[in-house]
Amino acid sequence: MTSRIKEYFATSYRPGERKLVQKIDFFILTFCCVSYFVNYLDRSNLTNAYVSGMKEDLGFRGNQLNQINTCFTVGYVIGQVPSNIALHHIKPRYYFPAMMILWGGLTMVTASAQHPRSIMAIRFFQGICEASTFVGTHYILGAWYTEKELGKRSGLFTSSGLAGTLIGGFIQSGIYKSMNGRHGLAGWRWLFIIDGLLTIPVALYGFFLFPDTPHTTTAFYLSAEERQLAKDRVPITAGPNENVTLKQQLTKSLLVKVLTSWYWWGFVVLWIIAGELESFSTNGLLALYMKSHPTDKYSVVQLNNYPSGVPAVGIMSTLFWATLTDFLGGKRYLVGYWIGITGIATSIMILVAAKNPTSAMSTRVVFAGYYWAGSVYACQATFFAWCNDVMRYEDALFRGIVLAGMNLGSNAVNAWWSIIFYGATYAPWFTRGMWAMIAVSIVLLFWCTALVWFTVRAEKRRDALTTSDSVPAQDEASQTTEINEKSG
Template sequence: MTSSFLQYLQGSKNSPGERKLVQKLDFFILTFCCLMYFLNYLDRSNLTNAYVTGMQQDLDFKGNQFNQINTVFTVGYTIGQVPCNIALYYIKPRIFFPSCMVVWAALTMATAAAQHPRDIMAIRFFQAIFESSTFAGTHYILGSWYTSSELGKRSGIFTASGLAGTMIGGFIQTGINSSMDGLGGLNGWRWLFIIDGIITLPVALYGFLLFPDTPQNTNAPYLTAEEKALAISRVPEVSEKTPISLSFLKHCFSTWYWYFFTILWIIAGETESFSSNSLLALYMNAHPTKKYTKAQKNNYPTGVPAVGIVATLFWATLTDFMGGKRYLVGYWIAITGVITSALILAYPDRTSIHFGMYYWAGSVYACQATFFAWANDVLRYEEDSLRAVVIASMNMGSNAINAWWSIVFYGANFAPYFVRGMWAMIAVSIAMAIWTALLVWMQVRTERRREEGGVYVSHGAVVNKQSDEVDEGQRVGAV
């Protein structure tokens, strides 16, 4: 057991040159995508950091305006999901990703000039559209290059980079407040957005120059002709592109993949609500008896993404090693959501319980890497376009629900106890356990149909092994 696990971690390869190829992919794909996602999440988390360290007072926020800004961002983020993933068919990722980064960097710096909450609402809406390219788009790219035994670990590293952005953002804001507050007549929170935008630009330039696109169209100078051919051979042969048309949409909605994975991520997205809505920071900011310093408000919540990073890497690596049993994370999330919410409800006056449960809830972030790797695994034998749309739809569906969910259940006016949100968390956690079991059943049924009767999948169509006859109307993924 130990030796096989060590061999897995080393990533031993059978094909000549495959280890060297994967090392190159890890360096050039993961470094860019992780830096991109790190900066993406740094920007998102720093809105909360700015809010609790002066922006609320400087811009005279009222009521739920902070949550409304997050909702506006979510709406823009939702709108951008599917169009951004489809754009990857027509614009090379090497051009598309960095271009989006340049635009959102400019908008981030523009936030420093905001004079009213409505200014930030307008900026964040357009910023969200361009930032929406990162998460789903990267998972599509990872699924295009890596095998199923490699995917979970890489997805975990990518997701952890975003959580690192959330965690480090608090420390950055603390440092800026202590050293730059008032510099040039600007408050510390304004400098935060200026610095965020500036450090994004070199990463965008790196992507322009060295990102390898996809195996079928890469012109990366560091890949030899043999390595490009090997990269194509490592993943199943599927149709390179399906035109976005009415027939394609009918095909999407005739498979179980779209429905089941979209609903899975809708539920999973709401099980992340404690962390994604920064409840610990809001709890500290609104505590009725304890008053926390600016440094404490920025630094203490960083424990939440720290737990998320550890959980993400642990579960992503474990499920890879266990042959892709990504569904185990669904059951972990269900247990975590029920217990943490119940204890917060049971002990409203125990600060230590609240801190402990919010930190534990950070482990739910593990579902980001594992569930998107799960979708990539299951859709590996389908058209690339279907995989791209399903992955984008997962994130789109989750954000569409979260646009109003956070206000209804986790509005800042519900701080510090969020009683309504605790009951909502218990409900979605139970739903997660049920839906995970249903999705596993559908996956097993599909794989059995693929194996029984001597069929395999070619370009999304069922092909009989004995006759090699193709039935374009019958697809393994059909409900």
Template structure:
């Protein structure tokens, strides 16, 4: 089966097939390149740290974790504002503008002379990078149907993991070819090159990104294709996302609470990978000394496993009709087993490598859980879907701001014993919460079927759209 057929998932209508091909090309290429560069930048901080930056800037203790925490704080603060901004600024303007800003800040990192300099730069950089992940999931949910969404979310997430994986190889190449050129260390050249290669992608997005179905002016979409794109997703009511009435409505539904907590737990199950534990384990190994190339290259196996796992689970859950909850159970099993074996065999290097690689499969939750939220919220107001998606990432990063320091500080290397026990706890919590969310989804879908109103273009039951007492068009809320 070819790549296009894989994306189509059996789509047969001629007009729809052509539309999807165009969407896949222009949306996925830009969003995947944007996320690739986003993650390349993030992962390269650790790559730089283990290949000269620590010594040159005089890092001490867990200052690397403190920088990551400051980044997380900025990223968290900007989550909801960035997603709401997509209501007021066209995505083809907003996304590229944010890219240009973070590219400039990435290049400025090359001039840092102290860890505190990087700390300040990363805070503002995070605020601009916050637009990428949840903003793209909002866009994907706006264009694609439930049968198409999982694979696209998976490809998007895999592009970020590719940035993490390739970052190590790029750093190795720069160290061997550019270290010392023009008086700059290899890790400084890394940030300069990162910033430069981001700019052309921003220009591409400015001219060719299609925005959303209802406001697109993309020159490559005909009037018929625009109408078809609107008809493919449920027609939902709208209310302004910045109002007290909307906030009350948002917090009166179960969606916000359940999906935010789901992603808080899921975010911490990714801790082995997101905190670069394998690289830190290698750097602090009690008996072995690894070369710079090994420190950069060996950890790339973790995101490689993540890419395979992401695409596998995204495809499987699409094929099985959107059973995204399966990934929650996989995460629970993976987290308990990998942590337990690392605790049981602290001096076995092979087991540590194997478990850290296996833990990379947990990355599958990024695509499937945000696709899950898009699936469930497809029949709710668009503004509610926007806020829930952004709040999921905001909640996760708010916890991760201190979680990584408490459990996975660089000073805990090489064994991270405290973090292993924390991983076992959150993995068990993941399995339990997945079961509870499944129950809430089942009850909501059952009630939608009883109300017997189907969504345009989907053939599935949804809520009744009617004016409220103030004359505002809203949907009757479905609460379990």
């Protein structure tokens, strides 16, 4: 075990490769992580604003909060595949910042809303713009990093989004205490203004310093040798074919290839299932539980700060599992078993707590259950890294479409799933949602097992094909040697 740990941390690099990795780590990860942090800050602060006065100021009724989230999700779904296709033909250093400026502007516009319907329209277009970040970054990471490097980077990227959720609550509570009522604006309105302004410097950083992909980069801080080394580090299929037009690539045969591929169905369904296992966290159930608690009354500061423990657990879990699965040689499927067990256990905890809702022990069990459920966030980094690993030798556009399809499928289901099972009117216990979580967790355990079998089979086929292709070349070389010896 000690030797494996030393081997894991003492990575051997070719001449100049370590310096290259350090450079792309700095310029790629800083931009991607900060942009995802701001992305999630904008997204998660809707719930923070809701419990900080927006509900009362705008006269929310029934499940209008869930309907707003659904509008965002619909836009997010629409933008997934087109966004990754656009990244394949528009330089990321132009595309990412442009989308950031658009969603930052829409976030600031939210501060002027006078009715929940206005926020529904704003969030729909915001979802289209924000669709660029998550799957787009995973496409970029898969283009630059090797299989051994990918898990940790994916984990850092995903954790940055969770950090946005974590810090968002503290930001809202700070704004509420210091700026509520300033210039006649409520604290929740200032939250959206400040969040939107944060996107501008990040977008400018990306425009000037993001290195695009190994096959298209013109970054001034990479030498010609480093650019060639970046291409050599990953399979040629990981980069776009600059000589083929978008119209030539988006053909019926590509559509057939995608829809008949086990990659598409295996990983899209995987993320549909796993995405719903994040429902406790993504729907802000702990905050809604506190807001509707049967006996306790929480202050605005508590409503914003206490749920921050959920993404804090998510960050620790994400970094732990991303590092562990790298160390174990890319066994990303292990996370599937962990989150499946977690979904079952935490749901049971909350169902049991609901039987005695007024006791202090019931409240402690619910908090513990929701905090533990935050560890499910680990699947974001590991499952997208799993897809990138398995599709490393596939065409780049094909890989990009599957990555986008994963998020498309998950959010398409989540658009109605959250209303049916986790509507705000079901607070504080969400009993229907707890039973749905148990069922989905069981399905995930079986699906991960099946996907492992398909992955192993595909690797064996590729190895066999590689071996068969090399044999004729060896025979030809031996025949040439024999002829030369006879002629000599």
